[in-house]
Amino acid sequence: MPGKHQHFQEPEVGCCGKYFLFGFNIVFWVLGALFLAIGLWAWGEKGVLSNISALTDLGGLDPVWLFVVVGGVMSVLGFAGCIGALRENTFLLKFFSMFLGLIFFLELATGILAFVFKDWIRDQLNLFINNNVKAYRDDIDLQNLIDFAQEYWSCCGARGPNDWNLNIYFNCTDLNPSRERCGVPFSCCLRDPAEDVLNTQCGYDVRLKLVRGELEQQGFIHTKGCVGQFEKWLQDNLIVVAGVFVGIALLQIFGICLAQNLVSDIKAVKANWSKWNDDFENHWLTPTISEVLSMMGPQQNSLVGAPGLAPPCRHIFFGLGGLYLEPFRNW
Numbered sequence: 001m002p003g004k005h006q007h008f009q010e011p012e013v014g015c016c017g018k019y020f021l022f023g024f025n026i027v028f029w030v031l032g033a034l035f036l037a038i039g040l041w042a043w044g045e046k047g048v049l050s051n052i053s054a055l056t057d058l059g060g061l062d063p064v065w066l067f068v069v070v071g072g073v074m075s076v077l078g079f080a081g082c083i084g085a086l087r088e089n090t091f092l093l094k095f096f097s098m099f100l101g102l103i104f105f106l107e108l109a110t111g112i113l114a115f116v117f118k119d120w121i122r123d124q125l126n127l128f129i130n131n132n133v134k135a136y137r138d139d140i141d142l143q144n145l146i147d148f149a150q151e152y153w154s155c156c157g158a159r160g161p162n163d164w165n166l167n168i169y170f171n172c173t174d175l176n177p178s179r180e181r182c183g184v185p186f187s188c189c190l191r192d193p194a195e196d197v198l199n200t201q202c203g204y205d206v207r208l209k210l211v212r213g214e215l216e217q218q219g220f221i222h223t224k225g226c227v228g229q230f231e232k233w234l235q236d237n238l239i240v241v242a243g244v245f246v247g248i249a250l251l252q253i254f255g256i257c258l259a260q261n262l263v264s265d266i267k268a269v270k271a272n273w274s275k276w277n278d279d280f281e282n283h284w285l286t287p288t289i290s291e292v293l294s295m296m297g298p299q300q301n302s303l304v305g306a307p308g309l310a311p312p313c314r315h316i317f318f319g320l321g322g323l324y325l326e327p328f329r330n331w
Contacts, residue, residue, distance in 0.1 A: 018085050021258050025081030032074025039067030060135030063145045088266050097259045104252045125227050129158035134166050147187035149226060153233060156188035159225035161207060182208035188221045
C-alpha cells in the first residue's frame with residue numbers, strides 16, 4: 001500500500017522581522033558609507049591621506065574625525081545587520097546585537113557620569129574649548145565649527161572674550177604682529193540686521209578699544225562664554241534633548257531585540273532539521289529497479305509508496321545495501 005504523506009509542523013523564520021531588519025540596516029549602511037566617504041574626501045582635500053602624521057599635528061579637534069568615526073561605526077553595524085538578516089547568519093546577527101548593546105551602555109554610562117560629575121564635565125569642556133581656541137587658525141574645518149557654535153549660542157570663547165588671548169593671532173601681547181591682535185573672530189560680533197554683507201573684520205582691535213569695561217563691550221560683541229550658554233541651551237531644550245536620546249535608545253533596544261529574535265528563529269529551524277536528519281542518517285532501503293525509476297521521475301522529490309519515508313529528499317546516494325536518502329535542506 002502506498003504510504004501516507006507525513007505533515008511536519010516546523011518552526012519558521014519570521015519574514016516580517018527579517019526583512020524589516022534588512023531594510024533598516026541597508027539604509028543605515030548606505031548613510032554610514034556616505035559619511036565615511038565625505039570624511040575621507042575631506043582628508044584627501046587637506047592632504048591628510050598623503051601625510052598621516054598631520055592627524056596628530058593639529059592641537060584641537062578635527063571635525064572630519066566625526067564623519068569618519070560615525071560613518072565607520074554606522075557602516076559596520078549596517079553591514080552586519082543587513083547581511084546577517086538577509087543570509088540568516090547568526091554570527092553577524094550576534095555581532096550586530098553585541099555592538100549595538102555596547103554602544104547603548106556607553107551612552108547610558110556617559111549620561112549618568114555627566115549628571116553625577118557636572119563640575120568635572122564643565123571643567124573638561126572649558127579645557128576642550130580652550131584647546132580648540134588655540135588651534136582656531138590651524139584648520140579651516142575647526143574654524144568653521146567654532147564660528148558656527150559662537151554664532152548659534154551667541155557666545156565668545158569658553159568663559160568669555162578674553163579666552164582668545166590663548167590664540168597666537170588674537171592675544172594682546174606687544175610682541176604680537178598680527179592684524180587680529182586684541183581682537184576676536186567675527187562670529188563673536190553682534191550682527192547688525194541692516195547689514196546685507198557679513199563684516200568679517202568687525203572683531204579687529206575690539207578688546208583693545210573697549211578696555212573701559214564689559215558694559216561697553218556688550219554693544220559690540222557677545223560677552224558670555226560658550227560653556228554657560230550651552231548649559232542654558234540644554235536647560236531650555238531639556239525635553240527635546242531628552243526625547244531625542246530616549247528615541248535613539250528605544251531604536252537601539254528594538255534593533256537588539258529584533259536581531260536576537262531572528263537568531264532564535266534560525267536556531268530553532270536548524271535544530272529541527274538536525275533532529276530530522278539524524279532520524280534518517282541510518283535509514284537504508286533496498287528498493288527494486290522499478291522503485292528507483294519511479295523516484296527519479298516527475299515526483300523525484302517525494303517518496304510516495306515508501307513506507308515511513310514521506311519527507312522530501314534532494315539527493316539519492318547508492319551505498320552498501322541500498323539507497324541513502326539525504327533530506328532537502330534550505331542552507
